[in-house]
Amino acid sequence: RDSRARMPRGVLDVARGDRARARVATGDLARSIIAAFACATLAFAGGCALAHAEVARGHPVAFALFPTFGVAYLAACVPLAVAYTNPEDVRADLNACKPRDYAWLFRRTWGAFKDAEDGKVRGKDL
Numbered sequence: 001r002d003s004r005a006r007m008p009r010g011v012l013d014v015a016r017g018d019r020a021r022a023r024v025a026t027g028d029l030a031r032s033i034i035a036a037f038a039c040a041t042l043a044f045a046g047g048c049a050l051a052h053a054e055v056a057r058g059h060p061v062a063f064a065l066f067p068t069f070g071v072a073y074l075a076a077c078v079p080l081a082v083a084y085t086n087p088e089d090v091r092a093d094l095n096a097c098k099p100r101d102y103a104w105l106f107r108r109t110w111g112a113f114k115d116a117e118d119g120k121v122r123g124k125d126l
Contacts, residue, residue: 002012024084029094033084044073044107079109 024030047069052064083090083105090108095101113119 016070022085026087029087029096030084032094032096033080036102037080039097040073040076040080044069047072076106078122079105082109 048066051062051069053066072083079102080096083094083096090105091101094105096105
């Protein structure tokens with residue numbers, strides 16, 4: 001193969017071949033994370049529909065709801081993604097659909113982002 005057509009190694013910083021192992025949540029944790037993500041997505045879609053209806057009715061500043069809902073949606077989904085990709089670093093009995101468990105995950109994830117020097121969260125930081 002022509003080496004110019006291939007992506008240089010290290011761009012994506014992923015393991016290839018036998019070393020590539022998926023470390024994602026499974027079982028009850030995965031189901032609860034997926035259900036919580038679905039709830040967040042439905043809430044986001046409902047919020048956007050509400051904002052669209054307000055814009056259509058002529059409210060002049062209702063368009064500002066779109067980025068507000070977008071930021072809230074991202075802030076809600078990032079902890080779910082971190083828990084999904086680092087299942088060994090969260091509590092074994094975590095149920096992301098329970099408000100108390102989700103609040104714990106939210107605080108731990110955003111606290112780890114706040115305390116990280118390089119802005120990256122690693123599983124050990126949770």
